[in-house]
Amino acid sequence: MRAESASKSTVAACVIAGLLICAAPQAGAIDLKSFEAARASCQAALARNDFARARTECEEPLREAPEHPSLQSRLAQSLVGLGRLNEAQAIFQNIIDEGFGGVVVGLPAFAKLAGRPGYDILKAQAAAQIAPIAPASQAFVIPERNFIAEGLAFDPGSGRFFAGSTYLRKIVAREPDGRLVDIVPSGDHGLLQVLGMKVDPSRGRLLVLTGTDDARIIDFKPTDLGHTGVLIYSLATGRFLRATWLRTRGEHLFNDVSLGRDGAAYITDSDEGRIYRLSSDGRRLTPITGAGVFLYPNGIAIEPSLHLLYVADYRGLYTVDLGTGDVQRMPLAKAVSTVAIDGLYLHGNDLIGVQSLQGFDRVMAFHLSKDRRRIESADPLERADPRVSIPTDGVVVGDELYFVADSHQDAPDEKGVIAAPERTAPTTILKLRLPASN
Numbered sequence: 001m002r003a004e005s006a007s008k009s010t011v012a013a014c015v016i017a018g019l020l021i022c023a024a025p026q027a028g029a030i031d032l033k034s035f036e037a038a039r040a041s042c043q044a045a046l047a048r049n050d051f052a053r054a055r056t057e058c059e060e061p062l063r064e065a066p067e068h069p070s071l072q073s074r075l076a077q078s079l080v081g082l083g084r085l086n087e088a089q090a091i092f093q094n095i096i097d098e099g100f101g102g103v104v105v106g107l108p109a110f111a112k113l114a115g116r117p118g119y120d121i122l123k124a125q126a127a128a129q130i131a132p133i134a135p136a137s138q139a140f141v142i143p144e145r146n147f148i149a150e151g152l153a154f155d156p157g158s159g160r161f162f163a164g165s166t167y168l169r170k171i172v173a174r175e176p177d178g179r180l181v182d183i184v185p186s187g188d189h190g191l192l193q194v195l196g197m198k199v200d201p202s203r204g205r206l207l208v209l210t211g212t213d214d215a216r217i218i219d220f221k222p223t224d225l226g227h228t229g230v231l232i233y234s235l236a237t238g239r240f241l242r243a244t245w246l247r248t249r250g251e252h253l254f255n256d257v258s259l260g261r262d263g264a265a266y267i268t269d270s271d272e273g274r275i276y277r278l279s280s281d282g283r284r285l286t287p288i289t290g291a292g293v294f295l296y297p298n299g300i301a302i303e304p305s306l307h308l309l310y311v312a313d314y315r316g317l318y319t320v321d322l323g324t325g326d327v328q329r330m331p332l333a334k335a336v337s338t339v340a341i342d343g344l345y346l347h348g349n350d351l352i353g354v355q356s357l358q359g360f361d362r363v364m365a366f367h368l369s370k371d372r373r374r375i376e377s378a379d380p381l382e383r384a385d386p387r388v389s390i391p392t393d394g395v396v397v398g399d400e401l402y403f404v405a406d407s408h409q410d411a412p413d414e415k416g417v418i419a420a421p422e423r424t425a426p427t428t429i430l431k432l433r434l435p436a437s438n
Contacts, residue, residue: 032296035061042074051081065315067337069100077109089113096122097335099380101129102360132384136430139402140174145425146418148411149404151197154395155235162206164194167412169217183238191231192224193217196256203263206233209254213271216412228254232282242282258302266309268297275320293327299344303372310351312341319373331374343393343403347434354391354403361388365435382432405430
């Protein structure tokens, strides 16, 4: 693979701060565990006022995810502690330009910039970004406790929605009259966590990704770890048709899926950092990128006319050319953050992303260039909504996005125990009108 192109906003941030080596981001340079460990070390150093150490600990994960607001914020806080106020203010400005003013509001380090030129404007901009905008309407709720939702799909023929449970290992159908029916029972044919799902209406089938990389499911067995695959069901009856499991064991988790016009499915393996293709007959899994190319890839969308995949990994958005296999970091024309996107959907000339950022969750419209290979600008469609907490997947129906607003993914602990099941219900599905896009 060729090295990805650094975005203009990334380069600008590096020039302003003067802190990071501004090489083009290299896919696979760090794994998620190392990334999270470095982020935790940075926070720990900040907590003990070791600002020099905090700055050093922030630099490695920031090279991988320069658009990540919590990392940017921690670096800025360490710079305030070191008395480097000009650089800190530039980074706070970048966070606000990306639309994450909520990260900045209330930070003591940010308040220490009071009285400096431009501070009052920054403060007002940050405060404005914590106000809800154009909230979505409620589509339906799943009242069952411990459901812990992830995948969502829609069948245009019957008008039914399908929602998958990661914890209960089952799928429910929401009928047009509002009834909720268990269409795939718990653990059916080895079903583990229900992750990404897609309806293939022309072939009358529902594709379901399943797997687990931890114990956060009922009836967990250690042999379940790293076991992942695709189960296919009949749309009309919910009858099981076939399962195709990834034969290699290890660190694997099929997470999200997009369908090509020919019925082939493109799948993100989050733990392996790879993209797979499932043949249209549902029988053959083939890797189309190398292992470790991505850092926890999640959302995926296809541009069929260009034979192009859009892939959201933890650091941001990438393209994969299906003709050449070339992987490129998507260039950004201005301060835009594409980190931590779960659901990803192509709608006209926009990529719609559900960003899950621990308290700063939002839905974004990323406006594409004419060649659809770069992001020219972005607008928030949903933010600061108290109903939205750890949003996950969704489905575009016409000009509306239906998405899981409160997945409760943080309810089970590492042993799969839910201490407060009464807090996991209901699961809310919101409906959001998407902007007109050519």
